[in-house]
Amino acid sequence: MNIPLVDLKAQYDQVRTEVRSAIDNVLSNTAFIGGEQVRIFEEGFAKYVGVNHCISCGNGTDALVLALKGLGIGPGHEVIVPANSFIATSEAVTCVGGRPVFVDCDEATYNLDSTLVEAAVTSNTKAIIAVHLYGMPGPMKELAAIAEKHGLFLIEDASQAHGAKLGERSVGTMSDVATFSFYPGKNLGAYGDAGAVVTNRKNLAEFIAKYANHGRSAKYDHDMEGVNSRMDGLQAAVLNVKLKYLDSWLEKRIAIAAKYRELLDAKQYRYTLPLENVRHVYHLFVVRVHRRADILKELAHKGIQAGIHYPIALPFLNAYKHLNHISADFPVAHKLADEILSLPIYPELTQMQVEYVATHLNAAVKPLTKEAP
Numbered sequence: 001m002n003i004p005l006v007d008l009k010a011q012y013d014q015v016r017t018e019v020r021s022a023i024d025n026v027l028s029n030t031a032f033i034g035g036e037q038v039r040i041f042e043e044g045f046a047k048y049v050g051v052n053h054c055i056s057c058g059n060g061t062d063a064l065v066l067a068l069k070g071l072g073i074g075p076g077h078e079v080i081v082p083a084n085s086f087i088a089t090s091e092a093v094t095c096v097g098g099r100p101v102f103v104d105c106d107e108a109t110y111n112l113d114s115t116l117v118e119a120a121v122t123s124n125t126k127a128i129i130a131v132h133l134y135g136m137p138g139p140m141k142e143l144a145a146i147a148e149k150h151g152l153f154l155i156e157d158a159s160q161a162h163g164a165k166l167g168e169r170s171v172g173t174m175s176d177v178a179t180f181s182f183y184p185g186k187n188l189g190a191y192g193d194a195g196a197v198v199t200n201r202k203n204l205a206e207f208i209a210k211y212a213n214h215g216r217s218a219k220y221d222h223d224m225e226g227v228n229s230r231m232d233g234l235q236a237a238v239l240n241v242k243l244k245y246l247d248s249w250l251e252k253r254i255a256i257a258a259k260y261r262e263l264l265d266a267k268q269y270r271y272t273l274p275l276e277n278v279r280h281v282y283h284l285f286v287v288r289v290h291r292r293a294d295i296l297k298e299l300a301h302k303g304i305q306a307g308i309h310y311p312i313a314l315p316f317l318n319a320y321k322h323l324n325h326i327s328a329d330f331p332v333a334h335k336l337a338d339e340i341l342s343l344p345i346y347p348e349l350t351q352m353q354v355e356y357v358a359t360h361l362n363a364a365v366k367p368l369t370k371e372a373p
């Protein structure tokens with residue numbers, strides 16, 4: 001048995017005919033940048049999320065940069081970001097000239113710990129970026145209250161959480177502006193880089209659309225200098241095919257996660273239980289284990305590829321060495337980084353494969369925990 005962390009080929013096999021014909025259409029129409037497929041995607045994705053505006057762009061990192069730029073965030077400004085995320089979240093803040101300020105995460109959800117956010121607010125703070133990590137919605141109600149009280153913008157980095165919900169509300173609708181990545185491995189993935197910004201604010205949407213396209217007002221007329229961050233027609237065509245299947249794929253991820261929870265020996269692990277009334281879309285299924293290196297080795301030996309997201313929390317990366325953070329500054333993120341393990345999860349994973357992973361993980365963990373102090 002050989003079980004990868006994700007299997008993009010299995011998904012391609014399902015949509016192959018449709019995707020090939022969609023790609024062929026783009027090639028025939030030569031609408032390589034922007035064009036009809038991009039417009040269709042922007043409309044379809046805005047509708048899917050439940051917002052008025054979707055602006056497509058080059059990738060999920062650019063989407064964050066565009067959102068921050070659109071909100072006027074720049075030099076001298078601080079933006080609160082979670083200590084446990086992919087570097088793009090904090091990188092985007094630095095990219096616009098701002099300063100990322102890390103806040104520790106909540107051990108139960110792996111998301112930003114909203115009870116620690118207020119202490120990080122200063123007179124320079126302009127925004128909070130909530131990341132819906134692993135597909136689990138962040139504490140938006142609590143963060144919105146803090147943002148309101150201190151006059152801060154609230155941004156959602158929903159790159160890992162397309163289609164996730166908090167009660168009736170979809171991620172992407174609970175902030176001033178939200179961003180998505182369509183990196184191939186994400187729950188909705190293109191066949192290259194792609195991203196999007198969504199918002200209900202018309203002026204913000206117009207600014208971002210213009211800024212992402214060289215500040216262009218007409219073909220060779222420019223209101224301002226901008227950047228080049230656009231979705232290409234081929235990616236939009238692929239995404240238009242896949243968007244139709246997204247909800248059925250998410251339901252499969254949710255069912256696989258439920259199966260993992262049923263089969264994993266609960267006493268041996270800690271994993272996030274789905275909160276009531278939350279649609280966690282399981283971009284990743286993460287468990288916590290002791291002696292992770294040994295377990296990874298055992299799993300690899302059985303042909304199971306597990307992952308770590310992420311092995312080093314953001315404040316402790318070399319990229320942020322200059323901030324001189326010590327582990328005691330972010331005790332939860334520091335501890336999680338040593339224990340978290342991402343199990344294979346993708347819609348096409350079969351029941352038998354889930355059972356195989358669970359069986360071998362239970363076997364690998366047991367003898368180790370017995371010896372553990």
Ligand SMILES: *Cc1c(COP(=O)(O)O)cnc(C)c1O
Nearest residue numbers: 059060061086088089159181183
């Ligand atoms: C993937 C990801 C991004 C960046 O997306 P790219 O499309 O790879 O630039 C940003 N934030 C989070 C949380 C991500 O997982």
